[in-house]
Amino acid sequence: DAGVTQSPTHLIKTRGQQVTLRCSPKSGHDTVSWYQQALGQGPQFIFQYYEEEERQRGNFPDRFSGHQFPNYSSELNVNALWLGDSALYLCASSLRAKNIQYFGAGTRLSVL
Amino acid sequence: AQKITQTQPGMFVQEKEAVTLDCTYDTSDPSYGLFWYKQPSSGEMIFLIYQGSYDQQNATEGRYSLNFQKARKSANLVISASQLGDSAMYFCAMRGSRSGGSNYKLTFGKGTLLTVNP
Numbered sequence: 001d002a003g004v005t006q007s008p009t010h011l012i013k014t015r016g017q018q019v020t021l022r023c024s025p026k027s028g029h030d031t032v033s034w035y036q037q038a039l040g041q042g043p044q045f046i047f048q049y050y051e052e053e054e055r056q057r058g059n060f061p062d063r064f065s066g067h068q069f070p071n072y073s074s075e076l077n078v079n080a081l082w083l084g085d086s087a088l089y090l091c092a093s094s095l096r097a098k099n100i101q102y103f104g105a106g107t108r109l110s111v112l
Numbered sequence: 113a114q115k116i117t118q119t120q121p122g123m124f125v126q127e128k129e130a131v132t133l134d135c136t137y138d139t140s141d142p143s144y145g146l147f148w149y150k151q152p153s154s155g156e157m158i159f160l161i162y163q164g165s166y167d168q169q170n171a172t173e174g175r176y177s178l179n180f181q182k183a184r185k186s187a188n189l190v191i192s193a194s195q196l197g198d199s200a201m202y203f204c205a206m207r208g209s210r211s212g213g214s215n216y217k218l219t220f221g222k223g224t225l226l227t228v229n230p
Binding site: 031033035040041042043044045048056058088090092094096100101102103104105106108 | 116147149154155156157158159162203205216217218219220221222223
């Protein structure tokens with residue numbers, strides 16, 4: 001049973017560029033949530049997707065956008081990157097009616 | 113708004129001993145869930161244990177138990193018989209109720225770095 005998979009594992013970008021991160025949920029899960037974890041901090045909620053729609057959003061600017069596909073996989077897009085976007089980006093999946101979110105290993109983004 | 117407080121930036125424990133990691137929370141939601149996750153240096157957030165606010169008994173999962181004291185708004189994690197592989201960051205998190213609009217969003221604390229000494 002495959003868990004949550006994220007790609008790529010590491011990414012280096014320069015300021016002003018755009019980035020796309022990808023996530024495949026755990027088998028049987030239909031909801032995907034994205035979190036940003038800055039160094040030394042706990043994860044911060046970015047947004048959540050269910051039935052291909054953004055259902056809830058945290059306190060992040062519109063530069064952060066996402067998408068969910070019919071197979072429940074998801075993408076996180078960040079435009080106009082700046083230094084403060086450097087972080088570990090975690091994807092979590094869950095079954096809508098269940099509580100537990102299972103996380104992937106994350107994508108470590110460095111913005112130079 | 114929900115808030116999780118973990119007051120121990122770091123903890124040390126000897127192998128085979130038990131350790132308690134503290135977590136207090138604040139919420140106005142009538143029902144909520146409390147979680148503990150383990151994050152090794154590799155970065156993956158590993159689910160350990162869950163406690164629902166209306167659960168009558170404290171949750172247990174193998175060597176992990178959650179000491180839930182609702183009146184005190186605390187949800188401490190107890191790890192028994194510590195192992196070297198338990199060395200990692202530990203995060204307490206909570207999820208609100210649907211009626212509160214919090215849905216499936218998790219709010220995390222800042223974490224506690226546990227070091228298990230041989």
